[in-house]
Amino acid sequence: MTKSTQPTVAFIGAGNMARAIIGGLLDNGYPANLIWATGTRAEKLADLEARGLNTGTNNDAAVLAADILILAVKPQIMKQVCEPMRATVQQRRPLIVSVAAGIGCDSLDQWLGGSHAVVRCMPNTPSQVQSGASGLYGNERVSDEQKAQAESLMSHVGLALWVEREELLHAVTAVSGSGPAYYFLFMEAMMAAGEKLGLGADTARRLTLQTALGAARMASASELDPAELRRNVTSPKGTTEQAILSFQAAGLEKIVEEAMQACAQRSRELAEQLRD
Structure with missing residues (x-):
């Protein structure tokens, strides 16, 4: 020292x-x-x-x-x-x-x-x-x-x-190393969907990014886990519920799990290639 x-x-x-x-x-x-x-x-x-x-x-x-x-x-x-x-x-x-x-x-x-x-x-x-x-x-x-x-x-x-x-x-690697790209992809999709709903590109972008930032800060600051925070803003038969039901019908949870398993597996493969 x-x-x-x-x-x-x-x-x-x-x-x-x-x-x-x-x-x-x-x-x-x-x-x-x-x-x-x-x-x-x-x-x-x-x-x-x-x-x-x-x-x-x-x-x-x-x-x-x-x-x-x-x-x-x-x-x-x-x-x-x-x-x-x-x-x-x-x-x-x-x-x-x-x-x-x-x-x-x-x-x-x-x-x-x-x-x-x-x-x-x-x-x-x-x-x-x-x-x-x-x-x-x-x-x-x-x-x-x-x-x-x-x-x-x-x-x-x-x-x-x-x-x-x-x-x-x-x-x-699967959770945080590659994770930012997952959120960027979701942001891209939200911005594109916002434009299709009639918002201008700049408005869709700014609303999407601020919403992502706000959700992350809220989840970080809260003693509640994300599942409970989601339930708190998902009123029965409300607008948010319809979006969540659509995500779940498309198998979002399974899609995320499979994507992260693929990421981890590729990480193992690359590690093996780099060994010695």
């Missing part, structure tokens, strides 16, 4: 997810001088350097400064990024946190030389607006202190929850 009361965090890769986490850290007062970010092209890091971060193209330099090492490159190139850092990571031994989908803790540990504390994190795209939902899993070498550090890190961009088994990250 550094002498600072806060760990130094180094990001290997500075794409959208890394920048979302960095933005959340900075917006919550995390010292910029305790954050490193590397990439293949220095000019792509100029905006981060301007915000006070340590930036560069030398991954080893970032590793040597790191208490927490965030692996934020694409899964397909993770092995070729990790292996050249192996000796430096072995020397420094930071907490490893991967935000890359599909690559297991064992593979990451092996590529980095072995015997590391490794946390896998499955964030989602709303992390870019600090409204993310992340599932976390840590291998047996992750201490309670390191778990707290990883959770604190991801909490800067939204909700962070631990799962007990690595396999459950496939379920996390």
Whole structure:
């Protein structure tokens, strides 16, 4: 650990997810001088350097400064990024946190030389607006202190929850990792239907988005579960009931379950392809 009361965090890769986490850290007062970010092209890091971060193209330099090492490159190139850092990571031994989908803790540990504390994190795209939902899993070498550090890190961009088994990250992918796209699709359908009912495109869009936002905030703030909230606004023989009955007649619940099962299965398949 550094002498600072806060760990130094180094990001290997500075794409959208890394920048979302960095933005959340900075917006919550995390010292910029305790954050490193590397990439293949220095000019792509100029905006981060301007915000006070340590930036560069030398991954080893970032590793040597790191208490927490965030692996934020694409899964397909993770092995070729990790292996050249192996000796430096072995020397420094930071907490490893991967935000890359599909690559297991064992593979990451092996590529980095072995015997590391490794946390896998499955964030989602709303992390870019600090409204993310992340599932976390840590291998047996992750201490309670390191778990707290990883959770604190991801909490800067939204909700962070631990799962007990690595396999459950496939379920996390199906629920929250891919979940925003489900809601976007539903929004698309609502906006299109609103226009067919006679609303202007802008009106249909704004009403749909505000309704989605309001429903999510209401469900988050309420002690009632979504089923009870739905029943509370579904009057017998009323307008909402007709819409709900139509959804249920079309098998909405089964459609959602099958879609999420397909998502989780594809997550398992991709993980298998990326293994070693």
